[in-house]
Amino acid sequence: MSVSAIATNGTVRGGGAYYLISRSLGPEFGGAIGIVFYIGCVFNTGMNAVGLIDCLIYNFGAKSGGWSQWLPDSFWWSYLWATIVLVICTGICLAGSGLFARASNGLLVILLAATFSIPFSALVLKPFTSERLGIEYTGPSLETLRSNLMPRLTKGAAGSQLHGRETWQDLFGILFPATGGIFAGASMSGDLKHPSKAIPKGTLYGLALTFVTYTLVILALAATVTRATFYNNLNVIQDVNISGGIILMGEFATSSFSVLMGVIGSAKLLQALARDDLVPGLSIFGQGTKGNDEPTYAIIITYAVTQLAMLSDINQIASFVTMTYLMTFLITNLACFLLKVGSAPNFRPSFHYFNWQTAALGATASGATMFFVDGVYASLCVGLLVALFLVIHYTTPPKSWGDVSQSLIFHQVRKYLLRLRQNHIKFWRPSVLLFVNDPRRSYKLIQFSNSLKKGALFILGHVIVSDDFAGAVPEARRQQATWTNYIDFSKIKAFVNIAISPAVEWGARNIALSAGLGGMRPNIVIMGFFNLNDLRKSQPLIDLPSPHSSRPNSAAGQSDNRKHHTKRSEQEVFSKLQSKLPTDINRAEGAIGPQSYVTLLEDLLLRLRINVAIAKGFSELELPAPKPTKFERALSWLHVKDIMDEENSKKYIDLWPIQMSAQITTDDNSRQKRSILTTNFDTYTLILQLGCILHTVPSYKRAFKLRVNVFVEYESDVEEERGRVQSLLTNLRIDAKVLVFWLASGSLKTYEVIVNGKDGDEATMRDINSTLEDEEWWQDVQAVRNGAESSDALNDMAELDEGAGPPSQASQETSTTANFEGLRKLMQKAHRQAAGASSALATEMRAQTSSLIPGLLEYHRSFGSESESSSDSDSESGESATTEFGIVGRGRGSDDRPKPRSMSLGTNPRPQAPRKHQFGGLLFPGPADRQPGHGQGHRASDTALPDGLETNSDTDDARRGTTFSRPAPLRQLSLPKFTASTVPPTKISTQDGPGPSIMFADTPTLAGRNEGSHSIYTHRPAAPSPSAPVPAGGFPAMQSVPLNFNDLPCRAQHLILNELIVAQSTETAVLFTTLPSPVEGTGESEADSVRYLSDLEVLCNGLPPVLLIHSNSMTVTTNL
Template sequence: MSNSLSRSLPVLGNARRTSNEDHHGVVRHRSRSVSRLQRTSLAGPLPTKLGFSDEREKLAQDEGNEAQKLGSFSGVFVPTTLNVLSILMFLRFGFLLGQSGVLGMMAMLIISYAIDLITAMSISAIATNGTVRGGGAYYLISRSLGTEFGGSIGIVFYLGCVLNTGMNAVGLVDCFKQNFGVVSGSKSHFLYEGFWWEYLWASIILLLCTAICLAGSSVFSRASNGLLIVLLVSTFSIPLSACIRQPFRNERLGIEFTGFSSVSFFDNLYPRLTKGAAGSQIKRRENFQDLFGILFPATSGIFAGTSMSGDLKNPSRSIPKGTLYGLALTFSTYTIVILTLAASVTRESLYRDVNIIQDTNMSGFLIVLGEFSTSFFSSLMGIIGAAKVLQAISRDALLPGLSIFAKGTKKNDDPITSILITLAIAQITIFFDINQIASFVSMAYLMTFLVTNLACFLLKIGSAPNFRPSFHYFNSTTAFVGTIISGASMFFTDGVYATGCVCVLVTLFLLIHYMAPPKTWGDVSQSLIYHQVRKYLLRLRPEHVKFWRPQILLFVNNFESQYKMIHFCNSLKKGALFVLGRVLVTDDFATAVPVVRKEQTAWNKFIEFSKVKAFINITAAPNIEWGVRNVVLSAGLGGMRPNVVVIDQFRKDNSDASLDPGLPLVRPTRRTSSNLSDGEGDPLRKTRTDSFERDPPMNVQSYLTVLEDLLFQLRMNVAVARGFENIELPGTNDESPAKFIDLWPIQMSGEISSDGGRKCTNYLTTNFDTYTLILQLGCILNTVPSWKRSCRLRVAVFVEYETDVEEERRRVMTLLEKLRICAEVLVFWLASGDLQTYRIIVNGDRNNVDKVVLDAVEQVLEEEDWWNELGRYRTTSRSSRSQRQTPTGSGSTTPREGGRRRAGLEGLKRVIESSRRRSIGPGVSLGMQTHRLLDSMVEYNSDGNESSSEESDIDSYLSENENENEPEGNDPMTASDVPTINQPEETTEGTTAAATTATPSPRVMFMKKGRVASSAKFSSAPIPTTKVVSEEGTGPSIMFADSSPPRRGSATAAGLESIYNRNSGTASQPAVTSAEGDTENQPRASGYPSQAAVPLSFNDLPGRAQHLILNELIKSQSKDTAVVFTTLPTPVEGVSHDKASCEAYVNDLEVLCDGLPPCLLVHSNSVTVTMNL
């Protein structure tokens, strides 16, 4: 029989030839080894005899192991055939044929085999795409779909195999009981019956199967071949009986055997569903759902050969061949049995006798042997196949506690411990109801079919170049159809058990996902993600303002010191792009390449361990400026590019590496002793001191060059971070006192000169984009759950005088309402008397002032010329007043003295204004491209009045050079002289580069700055009214309205009038007493300068003085603040060329942020908010 089978399947009969080929391969390998040893001996000492013997013994052992491996026939074809030809053929085919008829049963058989065939093609495709090792279906799926899918389906398949083992053992005992039971036996009566007796017989069967499995694969193969012969003889005796046996009728059994009869065949052709037939398990009428659930398990054993993958000589070749030929044989056998049974037995016989095949066979003993062979092999295959799957899962360390099952014997790698634990579990399953076991087994097999087809489908559509299986008879359509049919069959057969099986699979998936260590197998999901990401990146267009979100590029240097800043930006990105930029400064690119790779590995490990959703972009450049430019220009891909660049503050002392989270300042060296990519330990603990040699500290001009490039050339939204090494992130400290996110959006004022260059006008520039970007970033941070739970959002603004407070509050709340931002609004007024720096600088009031504050002001401003000049003027003014006082203390002033005082103020104003103009020069930037307005764009309403040339008693301290360089005809403009400009600039991208609404500045006196590093100063003027564009267009939909300064108060007295509305005459004449009154008793506005002071406002002050005042204001309100967002004073373009100006700018920022909570200073070059739907 075996020879005839080999002749009928010539392709499968080449197992010996394959063995010879493998043998020759080993011989060739041995020859190469000997040659290698001989070549080695020419350069060194000859190998010892023992070493050569060890090599030869190892090769001989490999040859022996290879010889014991199985071929296509014994390793795949025989197990598949034995496992598919189920005992159900003998016990249930008569019942199925009686209910469904020939047409119905063949339809169900074809559907079952269609699922099997498609799945077999998917298995063949995956198995022929590379090396297949032990583990069967688990190995194929895990290496294709990844750890979670492979591990979960592997465990489900393992449980299905174990339950199938117990079910077949119980089924075999039931078969023996019906034939040889003391009570139920039809052939003999020697087998004891009863629950515990049946449990004993089933246990003996399992122990016998286990003993064969422990004996090794060769014993298993010989036993399988013998069982196959018995099964085929038993099966083909059915059509043989129909041919040679005479028709008969058995009244006791109620059956009638007609032999081959067309009448019987046509009577059994169509379905005829009944209730209560022999073999029925339900009380209602049968349906095709129940019948398919019984038939499909009889066809689902196609993974038997695949499970032997570890014992195959050539799995990639044997699995497709053996599985497909096994399916062909079993389908032919089933078809012959069904047609034979339908043509030889009446319909009534099928209803009455469930054991019709045995009762009509020429030898009932052959049928018993067939039932024994198929059940025994299924139990045998269930133990060995399940054990090998468990061994493979344990070796991959997917779940803790399984390592003990990973061991195998030294000779053949037989999974001894896995076999024993499988036996123990199978012993437990014997107690379960056999019908429930059968349902779960069916679900486990169908689930494995589904996932296998899914893996093949995804591999095919992923279009990975390395997916080139040598088996070509499949495509994505077949795999997809197999996936759908398998899933549908699960729920069609038994929806409850299908749902339970899916729940088990999902539970295992999650357990493995969170407990299994990372694997380097690679899975098809990466190919699919790549395919989809590429496709949608090509379709992604530049971001519309309606869907704007911060795509952050953060320049980093050290993940230990910048850990908190990285996590803060990760919270701020709002699900958008987050890139960590890294610059290595080097003059030797060849040396830098390995260092860049090590850095890439180290930062990727940091990102993985810290759970930050970021990318790393590393570049090497000869200097930091070019490195930053390269990173900014190259960061991102397609439509995903950074729109906010975050850099750290400039640090004057970078000597301590641990305190330097600023821009990268490292230089690669030739030392390679430190290996950042060795994978040992937590990457957070690794330092780069062994791999890099630090450059000298970054100079201030390089820092300003980087800042200017970002602001003016690259035109990015820029944020300068300060103090983030001390930020308390939510969740890190449950008792953190930080309760607020404070937003301080501050307006800027700047100088704009005409194209003639001689006319310079001060404007209040409403930097709407920066103002709203600060609000936007704060709102985004407050939407992060951890920040929302621990912090409240506050918007803090300030004006100078109390009369402006409520108007400012109303306008800010209106803006927030239109932007849909919920926040608490705080409005402060500087002239309240609470700010000591304001009293000292603006009012000249040094009484009741803390000496520490006074000394700090003097220390910060001691090198400022304007401050020294102002101090001398105030001193002279106080001396003059004390000398003018009468003995009676009336304080009256003569008209002559008042005139001399006014002349002195005019002279001081004229000299300081000329110095300021020499320092600033023409143009204004306000953090964006420098604008120079044409004369036609600015209308001047100068009154043409020349300032008085009258000498005063304070002219003595003015330098001659200042007087000589005073330009003619350039008097300071008063509030009534200054025009208003509203000129947003449209960029090529269609966004507004600078929605700048210029409103006349109320300044009356311009103070000279020692060095001008910033292009614009802060302003305390109330924000303009928010304007929403009524018609939808390409421009911004919300902006500040163009409006004149609002009136403040209804008082008509000059003392109650806001300083914004005072003209030059009023400003330059501090109230002079008349003959009837005394100025000391006249009412004044809140915070109005005293007589000892020059009449200044906050807007008149240079940047450093403003920073002092704002620092005290913010510091007084930020005791419970986690982070502060505020406006970045932008430098003048080109300031980086002058080191002194660079230092002045950096010092100004230090003054502003000194002692504050972590601050993010923001400047915007684009529109980030909209009112359009």
């Protein structure tokens, strides 16, 4: 029924059962079962040829002939006679299907006559007994039938080659090949005029006729011949027939027909296999004659294999043939079952007398019978099937046959996608959306992203820019196909999402919003770094700073190593890129503009709030070297081949999770406010998470080691930072080596020049001056240090607030607006952004503060107004900071005009009491006490607060009594920027709940006003001291205006960090670090966009392949 159902569901071509199965279950199942079934047919052909000779020997053998004894019957003589029969049948098959059909018809008549003569003889033949032949014929007798009805298994029966007692398994294995004719019609499918109609009709009618005739023969013999006769006489059917000759002719006819059918059917199956090109080396047997497409070569090879099969024992052959037939029945029923349960609309067979229950029952019965008959043979057959399945799967290109697995996968995927909800953080994994323009240039980045996804979703996004949607649709369809071919070519596991849009940013937005399905959506977007070098070449007049030239670019820095280090992985990549890629025929898209790029980055980070990573330098990525095979290791052990040159030249995956912080104010309905320091815990931990995930990929784990690199500004913080980072890694179960660097060590030339005002060498000064040439704050600082600035600059320095430096490093270091107040005065003429962007950034910071620890605002309400007095000035200066937040790290734009020096960027309307002013930890004497030796200052004492919060009392009485009206609930006091403060200690949540399970313990911190900044002139002790620290004596000369890393604008910070990271990355394969987010509205100005990208270029210049990461969601947990 299953064969009939499949055969009537469409067009059937040559190949028989193989064709039916392969077009239903796919090339792997079809090819594997096709080869197994071919072997079974060949063995069955040999068995039938040997069986024909056995009939002759039993009648005419020299030793055991029943009629005469003239035919030599030794093993090799029998093999010769079987060979002659096989040659004759093969010749008939080579002569063509016409002769075969005529011969088959004649043999069919003889076979039917001989078969029906058996029950006829039982009716007409009189009872007799022959002691010579060992026959007792009783005629039709109920007693005889009853004695033969029940089984009585013995051993030593005539013709039996079994050494022990017969079993049901032995009998079944020997007799089952007689049912192999069920596939006789299907095997001739290529020669049938209407196979879809002829196969089910012929198969079912043939089965019915066979069942009736077999039943009549069995009952006739069981009712007329005693059990002892069956046991002693092997030729009993012929001896109890009215004509022994007709039985002998029937034996010749059935054996000859089976040999003919076996040769031609097996050859047709092999021809179909070869033409489908599933197994390497079989294509030659796909040949067919011009006239009737006769498989000449396949017939010849079938004859040769059958000739070898005849050397085996006939009973062993029968057992193996039984296994192959049962396997074919199982797979056929399985195919019908899957087609039915898959509910494919196009599965509408004309044969209706089946259902999934009959198919399932047939498959189950076939599988169970295989192991019932012979477990060893069944296991060998299954093992052979699996091996062939794997060979075809890994060596055969995909076929467009539409196998049923696609329908089943679709059904199950749809079912479980509907059940898939937002993934729990415990099972978070990076689902990557990678925007790609040129797949050839991004080949290694695509391979890297494929490794990074860790079994999650991977989508390649591409935007076709066109105003003509109708005209771009054909191109989109072509590219969909070429991108799919590219995925197969590069052996990655990804999907493709192509959008058509008039502008690239709109297309990217659409892809980001629509990518994925149901609960499977990307959670991190990766973009290539903007190509500023091409922008410099295409627009040479644009105001774009050049990167510092004394450090080599990533490509240059790695090319030398690459020349002396050629690995198999690099050779494979090179050969692939040298060949033609499927996507080479795609229409080339133009480069994205800087404004569009930054606008897209803002949309992803600030509006869609998705995790974003920017990749730079991945064309120079050193992919992990392939693992040497056992054979290569053996050759290396024998010193025949050296495999050491195939190890990677790079050794490390480096993680640089840089802290970023910004200060905001929070208030409630009462007149209370507090300054809160926001940290980038999400980004910090995402960098650790992605590095750990990449290191779990076997090839990367074998080739590289994982390092976590962090930095502080002063040596006294190194061990504290190391302990806190190690504690965080322990809580996150990340095994990595921790390296802690301190900026004020004296080894960073850019730090010494910028922060401490020391003289650097020519290359360092050239780098600094070329990088900061447009930074007016730097020009002013240099002017003050050189003593060439007017007294206004000195007055600006003298007006710095007491709390200008970062807070004590015993807790989370914070920086309020006062930290930058004096620096802003020196950057008075710097480029300003539109004031409207301030409200947008405040909105962004408001969203960021939504993840602060619970109870923070309630804790603020518990404070009295007296303790809040230090925040009123923050409110006013915070407004100024919000207005001018864009000036940090900005240079003069094309439309800027120099401002008069008399204008004060940091004007404060409230009255000021005379006091000393401090900048970067260095105290300047006030107007009333500016005397030599008064350069020392002190920090106010710390006051411990609950939950790790800290505050400081203000010593300014005039400021203490001042109150102001409350501002907005959240107000930004400083920009998000890098900080060299120690990482806050890790806090593990003690309650199971929807909130984060791990966080920084000091994430919210009250900003202290009077906590002095630490410079190289003032180092705090490792442990808190009850007395105030004593700075170095003497007031530094004006040419040494000391700063602090946290005080610096981002461009200067990037320059210093770049030198640090480059020095530590000589053996780094890939690097992960923090991506500074652009201020909302940056993309509205081309100059601001270029400036932002230029700042990132300063950070990344000369580094190995680097992935800049910014997170908007929690990705780690400590929950079970």
